[in-house]
Amino acid sequence: MDEERTAAWWGRRAWELLSAVRARAPLVHCVTNLVSMDIAANALLAAGASPAMVHSLREVPEFTPRCDAVCVNVGTLSEGWLPSMRAAASAGRPWVLDPVAAAASEFRMEACLSLLALRPAVVRGNASEILALASRSLAAAASSSSSSSTFKGADSTHDSGDALQDAKALARSTGAVIAVSGAVDYVTDGERVVGASNGVAMMQKITATGCAATALIAAFLAVVEEPSDAMAAAACALAVFGLAGEIGMESGAKGPASLRMHLIDALYCLDEQTVTSRVRISLHSHHLTVITDRESCTPRKSSSRIQFVRYRPGMGILNSEIDGH
Numbered sequence: 042m043d044e045e046r047t048a049a050w051w052g053r054r055a056w057e058l059l060s061a062v063r064a065r066a067p068l069v070h071c072v073t074n075l076v077s078m079d080i081a082a083n084a085l086l087a088a089g090a091s092p093a094m095v096h097s098l099r100e101v102p103e104f105t106p107r108c109d110a111v112c113v114n115v116g117t118l119s120e121g122w123l124p125s126m127r128a129a130a131s132a133g134r135p136w137v138l139d140p141v142a143a144a145a146s147e148f149r150m151e152a153c154l155s156l157l158a159l160r161p162a163v164v165r166g167n168a169s170e171i172l173a174l175a176s177r178s179l180a181a182a183a184s185s186s187s188s189s190s191t192f193k194g195a196d197s198t199h200d201s202g203d204a205l206q207d208a209k210a211l212a213r214s215t216g217a218v219i220a221v222s223g224a225v226d227y228v229t230d231g232e233r234v235v236g237a238s239n240g241v242a243m244m245q246k247i248t249a250t251g252c253a254a255t256a257l258i259a260a261f262l263a264v265v266e267e268p269s270d271a272m273a274a275a276a277c278a279l280a281v282f283g284l285a286g287e288i289g290m291e292s293g294a295k296g297p298a299s300l301r302m303h304l305i306d307a308l309y310c311l312d313e314q315t316v317t318s319r320v321r322i323s324l325h326s327h328h329l330t331v332i333t334d335r336e337s338c339t340p341r342k343s344s345s346r347i348q349f350v351r352y353r354p355g356m357g358i359l360n361s362e363i364d365g366h
């Protein structure tokens with residue numbers, strides 16, 4: 042994932058992956074919440090994948106190994122389902138975790154942490170969910186975030202950018218790609234960050250659009266050549282889903298219910314020209330602030346932009362400049 046990967050490169054990659062999903066119709070096993078089953082299955086179908094909502098522990102060990110990818114979503118968690126989730130996650134297939142409302146209860150948080158230990162390729166959540174998960178998972182590293190005071194169930198009370206640093210730390214500590222959805226969907230492997238800025242705010246008013254996006258990431262994960270392409274799978278799936286939302290809105294949606302219908306139609310109808318020209322994914326260039334004198338500093342990190350700040354004790358910051366690398 043280098044900086045030469047331009048917006049045009051991402052557009053072509055998104056089209057390549059969507060085309061592969063349509064050509065190969067990967068079987069995506071979802072152990073997902075009861076609210077999301079319909080929209081997730083329909084989004085998968087519209088994108089060209091084959092959804093299967095299976096959650097009995099009597100079936101999972103036999104069924105999951107025959108699938109191409111797995112989506113585990115704790116939205117309507119119950120004690121009986123957790124062993125099925127763990128079995129599906131352990132079946133050796135690439136899998137994605139959706140930690141819906143991770144902070145809702147200790148039971149749910151413990152379940153999410155135990156699933157995280159089973160090494161998902163990707164975790165996709167809204168900002169509040171990723172902040173909550175990171176703050177518990179990284180407790181030893183004293184994460185600064187606290188999300189419980191504003192907890193609002195399955196909906197986020199934070200912007201995706203608020204969770205970016207915690208997402209990177211969580212990615213580094215778990216080895217999973219972390220995707221934080223929002224106005225910009227950030228996707229990180231702990232070092233690199235890409236932002237996908239497709240989508241419309243009205244998507245938040247349709248329940249379980251995030252869950253459907255997670256299921257779509259699983260479908261894209263099923264068709265990437267290398268497990269290390271999990272970042273591309275997540276970014277492209279989120280951009281394509283957001284683009285379907287944009288086109289759905291342009292198609293005359295009047296509110297959440299009609300947007301839901303138009304979004305699924307748009308996902309089904311996406312063509313090469315539309316995807317390559319409208320997918321908006323870019324490398325997120327972050328600034329590392331180095332408080333020092335310009336001349337005396339050798340940048341330690343060359344993959345990001347470095348901000349040199351002239352600082353004099355008692356006088357604060359005098360001026361700054363950005364070095365691009």
Ligand SMILES: Nc1ncnc2c1ncn2[C@@H]1O[C@H](COP(=O)(O)OP(=O)(O)OP(=O)(O)O)[C@@H](O)[C@H]1O
Binds near residue numbers: 195224241249250254
């Ligand atoms: N402000 C926004 N502008 C544009 N798109 C958005 C915005 N907020 C969310 N989205 C898009 O809506 C979809 C769902 O993301 P969201 O963060 O709402 O998930 P979520 O909270 O997990 O949803 P749910 O729990 O209902 O499944 C994603 O594709 C995301 O890109």
Ligand SMILES: Cc1ncsc1CCO
Binds near residue numbers: 117195248
């Ligand atoms: C509303 C809701 N409650 C549990 S799961 C879910 C769907 C959005 O995640």
Ligand SMILES: [Mg+2]
Binds near residue numbers: 139166252
């Ligand atoms: Mg969610």
